[in-house]
Amino acid sequence: DSIELQKQFQAKIEADIKIEPKDWMPDDYRKTLIRQITQHAHSEIVGMLPEGNWITRAPNLRRKAVLLAKVQDEAGHGLYLYSAAETLGADREESIDDMHTGKAKYSSIFNYPTLSWADMGAIGWLVDGAAIMNQVPLCRTSYGPYARAMVRVCKEESFHQRQGYEIMTTLANGTPIQKEMAQDALNRFWWPALMMFGPSDANSKHTAQSMAWKIKRHTNDELRQKFVDATVPQAHLIGLTIPDADLKFNEETGHWEFGEINWEEFYNVIKGNGPCNKKRIDDRRKAKENGMWVREAARAYADKQKERMKK
Numbered sequence: 093d094s095i096e097l098q099k100q101f102q103a104k105i106e107a108d109i110k111i112e113p114k115d116w117m118p119d120d121y122r123k124t125l126i127r128q129i130t131q132h133a134h135s136e137i138v139g140m141l142p143e144g145n146w147i148t149r150a151p152n153l154r155r156k157a158v159l160l161a162k163v164q165d166e167a168g169h170g171l172y173l174y175s176a177a178e179t180l181g182a183d184r185e186e187s188i189d190d191m192h193t194g195k196a197k198y199s200s201i202f203n204y205p206t207l208s209w210a211d212m213g214a215i216g217w218l219v220d221g222a223a224i225m226n227q228v229p230l231c232r233t234s235y236g237p238y239a240r241a242m243v244r245v246c247k248e249e250s251f252h253q254r255q256g257y258e259i260m261t262t263l264a265n266g267t268p269i270q271k272e273m274a275q276d277a278l279n280r281f282w283w284p285a286l287m288m289f290g291p292s293d294a295n296s297k298h299t300a301q302s303m304a305w306k307i308k309r310h311t312n313d314e315l316r317q318k319f320v321d322a323t324v325p326q327a328h329l330i331g332l333t334i335p336d337a338d339l340k341f342n343e344e345t346g347h348w349e350f351g352e353i354n355w356e357e358f359y360n361v362i363k364g365n366g367p368c369n370k371k372r373i374d375d376r377r378k379a380k381e382n383g384m385w386v387r388e389a390a391r392a393y394a395d396k397q398k399e400r401m402k403k
């Protein structure tokens with residue numbers, strides 16, 4: 093029976109028929125999705141912190157309104173994703189607690205500090221740019237609720253990427269000090285942005301199975317290369333230099349070849365030892381504790397309403 097179900101499931105995957113919450117699915121498919129979707133949700137929520145750090149210090153009202161909207165969008169993405177994970181039977185509060193205890197991961201990129209206003213430009217341009225590269229194919233991922241959530245998320249990420257590149261363009265065309273700020277932000281965020289795509293294909297333990305299930309549509313290295321190819325000309329267009337001495341264009345393949353990623357740094361950050369890991373988790377834990385009374389009050393109110401309805 094189980095072999096038959098397994099066969100039917102794989103046939104649906106081959107035919108590009110979406111898997112829906114009540115459909116039969118292998119346990120490991122469910123587990124892999126819960127892991128990836130909750131890690132993705134945690135990234136959106138923790139990802140609000142580095143930019144939230146600059147909302148009160150945005151250089152003018154327009155910049156402040158845009159940044160505020162962008163950070164709120166990330167909260168929305170987190171909420172869609174937690175809901176998508178719930179359709180697989182994941183418990184939202186348990187998932188969040190797993191992040192707080194270090195059992196569940198979130199993207200390495202959000203463990204780096206935001207030191208100047210130019211970092212808001214670099215994050216929008218590079219971090220949201222990398223997020224789009226990874227998430228556009230996820231609009232075709234095999235699990236229905238995740239794929240549908242990604243459609244709206246990608247529309248918003250695309251606005252985020254443009255607002256970041258616009259900040260970088262303005263700074264790069266500004267005073268020498270402003271241009272230097274933009275270059276410095278690029279220098280600090282370039283390599284961590286490349287690390288967002290995950291370990292090299294040779295070391296990515298989940299890729300083969302996730303590709304067979306069409307959860308992932310491209311490998312980590314394929315998406316990383318696409319990102320480099322799209323982003324290098326954008327840097328050149330505004331007169332900034334990619335901080336990689338080995339970067340060169342290969343006329344034959346049509347791709348930008350780039351230097352070796354510092355994998356020791358990557359693994360160190362995902363183990364919890366990046367520059368801001370402790371601060372990020374502390375901030376999220378405190379947010380949960382400080383918001384507890386609001387949730388308790390809302391629950392008590394809902395219970396009272398239910399009682400009243402009975403009368």
Ligand code: FAQ
Pocket residue numbers: 127128131132133135136139140166197198199200201215219220223226287288289290291295296297298299302308312362
């Ligand atoms: N950081 O075998 P693989 C955003 C983990 S965008 C931390 O290759 P997989 C938007 C991996 O989870 C950022 N951990 O794994 C935004 C696995 O963990 P395990 C979030 C990483 O899943 C912008 C282990 O290493 N986007 O938030 C990282 O097949 C601006 C082995 O790796 C997504 O999550 C990393 N960089 O491929 C918000 C997209 N890379 O098994 C605010 C959806 C790998 O130990 C501001 N996720 N790991 O628990 C994916 O596409 C995939 O999960 C990958 C990793 C590609 C990230």
